[in-house]
Amino acid sequence: MIKTVAFDKLGLKRLYTETYDIRPDHISELELRGFRLEKRLSEAVEIQGRLVDSLIHGCKTDER
Secondary structure, eight states, X not given: OHHHIIIIISOOSEEEEEEETTOHHHHHHHHHTTOEEEXXXXXXXXXXXXXXXXEEEEEEGGGO
């Protein structure tokens, strides 16, 4: 639904999201919904005293 609103109603050309490598279920959901991994920022965020990678996923209008 978010992609429909973003692309069809708002006319956006690209969406992106940030998540962390410690969230494999979230990563799987994003990729099932057509988002592709675009960038990995190594040890970019500290969560509960542990450095984790930040993952940037994106989706473009023509990749729906």
